[in-house]
Amino acid sequence: MVMEAPSVLVVEDETAQLEVLTYNLEAEGFHVSKAQTGDEALLLVDEIAPDIILLDWMLPGVSGIEICRRLKAGSATRNVPIIMLSARSEEVDKVRGLETGADDYMVKPYSVVELMARVRTQLRRTRPSSVGERLEFDDITLDSETHRVDRNAKEIKLGPTEFRLLSTFMEKPGRVWSREQLLDRVWGRDIYVDTRTVDVHIGRLRKALCMHGGTDPIRTVRGAGYALG
Ligand code: CA
16 A cells, blocks of 8 residues: 555546546556546545645536536635636636635646646646655655655664654654644554554654754644644
């Protein structure tokens, strides 16, 4: 199981289109969830907390535009990038005009290659480690492509869980993560792990980060969780 794989929710009522997108996204290493109606999409967003959403404008029931509006108004979902897929360019103009908050849009028929590039562009902003970006914090660098971590130019050896923990922290320095949020992000929602396991791995990560000296960069926030810096 590769937990760094970003999860993509594809909302598209045309089965053939849905399959093409799923095939290409999976080939890129993404974890894909599919919805064919607006209601299904809204349920899945709650359930899987996707990293990005590809959203067809014309859907039976709740329309893509309405879903976009709702997600961009919700505090838990407003930062999830949404790429709208629209059948006609007039609709795109409407999308612009309505300012629904979509992060990007493509007009059908679109180039799948270009769509994949735009997906990566969005993720580079919101989940940089998932698309092979190099992250830096203070004297720590993390190369998500080679899985190498250095502190003060000396290599830090990390286990896979500690590496994922550090990637999560380095994507959003200063953000306080609860143990439950770290479990979702690092271990995945589909397996049961006790929250104390988080503390154990945080302890290992701290020890590793200080193996060549330096102060502990991870902050324990009482009653809330952990943060980097
Ligand atoms: Ca449609």
